[in-house]
Amino acid sequence: MSGLFLHCRAGFEKECAAEIQQRGGETGAAGFCRAQPHSGFVVYEAGGPDDARRLVETLRFDTLIFARQWFVVLERNSALPGDDRVTAMVEGLKGLPEPAGDLFVEHPDTNEGKALSRLCKALRGPLKGALSKAGLLAADTAIRIHVCLLDGTDAYMGYVPVVNSSPWPMGIAHLRLPRAAPSRATLKLDEALLQLLPARERDRLLQPGMRAVDLGAAPGGWTWQLVRRHLRVIAVDNGAMAPALLESGLVEHRRADGFGFQPPSPVDWMVCDMVEQPMRIARLAARWIGLGWCRHTIFNLKLPMKQRYQEVRRCLDAIAAELQTAGVRYRLACKQLYHDREEVTVYLERTA
Numbered sequence: 001m002s003g004l005f006l007h008c009r010a011g012f013e014k015e016c017a018a019e020i021q022q023r024g025g026e027t028g029a030a031g032f033c034r035a036q037p038h039s040g041f042v043v044y045e046a047g048g049p050d051d052a053r054r055l056v057e058t059l060r061f062d063t064l065i066f067a068r069q070w071f072v073v074l075e076r077n078s079a080l081p082g083d084d085r086v087t088a089m090v091e092g093l094k095g096l097p098e099p100a101g102d103l104f105v106e107h108p109d110t111n112e113g114k115a116l117s118r119l120c121k122a123l124r125g126p127l128k129g130a131l132s133k134a135g136l137l138a139a140d141t142a143i144r145i146h147v148c149l150l151d152g153t154d155a156y157m158g159y160v161p162v163v164n165s166s167p168w169p170m171g172i173a174h175l176r177l178p179r180a181a182p183s184r185a186t187l188k189l190d191e192a193l194l195q196l197l198p199a200r201e202r203d204r205l206l207q208p209g210m211r212a213v214d215l216g217a218a219p220g221g222w223t224w225q226l227v228r229r230h231l232r233v234i235a236v237d238n239g240a241m242a243p244a245l246l247e248s249g250l251v252e253h254r255r256a257d258g259f260g261f262q263p264p265s266p267v268d269w270m271v272c273d274m275v276e277q278p279m280r281i282a283r284l285a286a287r288w289i290g291l292g293w294c295r296h297t298i299f300n301l302k303l304p305m306k307q308r309y310q311e312v313r314r315c316l317d318a319i320a321a322e323l324q325t326a327g328v329r330y331r332l333a334c335k336q337l338y339h340d341r342e343e344v345t346v347y348l349e350r351t352a
Ligand SMILES: C[S@@+](CC[C@H](N)C(=O)[O-])C[C@H]1O[C@@H](n2cnc3c(N)ncnc32)[C@H](O)[C@@H]1O
Pocket: 182, 183, 184, 185, 186, 215, 216, 217, 218, 219, 220, 221, 222, 223, 236, 237, 238, 239, 256, 257, 258, 259, 273, 274, 275, 276
């Protein structure tokens, strides 16, 4: 078969499918999606034999919002022998375009999928050995092998260019919740900084002494991430902030409405986790960037239950229109992060 396997958050298969269908269509690929609700993955069946390969070579993975990880499918084997899955897997991977440098053995991110994680771990070593023996693994090559188990006898197998994929199995960045952080929401900003800022620019973009505003800050999980990096933060929220944060000397708490707040002078960063209609938040962020109130912003768009892909697109289009009218150049990245629930996270930077 010629197709793509895409991991996504369980419950967001429709959005992931709509997105790859639209983005694939824009590159001239004709395909259709198989997506079971709450399966945690989508399979895009490409029209032509080379369409899937062409898609991973033309579409930039970091521009996809709902796909956490992806790979070109070489084979699906739904009858893996329980006593020797490895030989069947090696057979399924013989169509690799070149030897691969690494191997991810994965499962969908669902409760049923998690039950396979021990089997995935157990298979990795023997499979690596057998792939090496078959000449399908080599050092320092451009592609990585993916095997995704759906159950003990059923797996998709394929490969992806390393530079155009997530560096983590299933696209999941496992982050530890720091004990001192005031809320679990802290992980969202931690992951956003990791996923949405280019690695080589992260230190330059987040320097000690920079100034930030956190809209909807209480109890302070996002502020905590900024303070941890030694930024000075104005935390805007009518709710209470964690006392330890206020004692850091780096946080000023303003009990005010995030939509009416204007910084006393331009700041480096504005972050926003207010629970509000996504379009209101998108317009607010575009205003901050457009007016030069901040240079960088990270914000969440909380999604309604229906038409979630369309709603995200509407919000991103509104940002584009507003900044175009203002003559502002920008860079934007949007992703549904592992720590996001019914929401996506956006990074927006004013570049000129
Ligand atoms: C999801 S919580 C934020 C959690 C925070 N990011 C953290 O990591 O601890 C949303 C916050 O937005 C605040 N909020 C909602 N609407 C607001 C508004 N119009 N102005 C200021 N804060 C608002 C709420 O009071 C609430 O504390």
